[in-house]
Amino acid sequence: MKLVRMSEEKVGLLVLLPGGLHMIDIANSLGVFAPHDPLSNGLLNGALKDGCNWSLIVKHWAHLRSPLKKLANVATATPDHPCLAMQPLTEQPQIRDAIDQIVAIDITDTERLEEQDPTGRRAMARQFRELPENKIQRDAPSAAGAAQVIDFSHHKLIGDA
Secondary structure (H helix, E strand, O other), X not given: OEEEEOHHHOEEEEEEEOOEEEEEEOHXXXXXXXXXXXXXXXXXXXXXOOXXXXXXXXXOHXXXXXXXXXXXXXXXXXXXXXXXXXEEOOOOOOOOOOOOOOOEXXXXXXXXXXXXXXXXXXXXXXXXXXXXXXXXXXXOOOOXXXXXXXXXXXXXXXXXX
């Protein structure tokens, strides 16, 4: 995800649309979330309420990553959404003051190696794992009405030689 400095000290989100690169004015596009996703709206609004600076976004990246990703997805799916404030990236943004020369920040998320499961194998193993013995005993019916479990794996079938 790439964040860019827009005019008037605003921070925008860079998205690639069929018409080229565009910058989403994050603060003026919060209406995208209002009716159906108040959490994303609140998180972004809270982070941007005192002005938009890079350090706040990076500091709270764990919470802002998801709403910013949703905003980018809305822009790519429906670029003509009435609540989106976008402008094409026609030229490199101008740096006005020499103190803060950051023009863009590219943030790449990585998961910890043990959290990655591209094949879904671990998720399936968790779903289909055998029940622990204590859970089986706890869920077993009382001895009076208990059903007997017969293991047929060791018995010879009729017709087998």
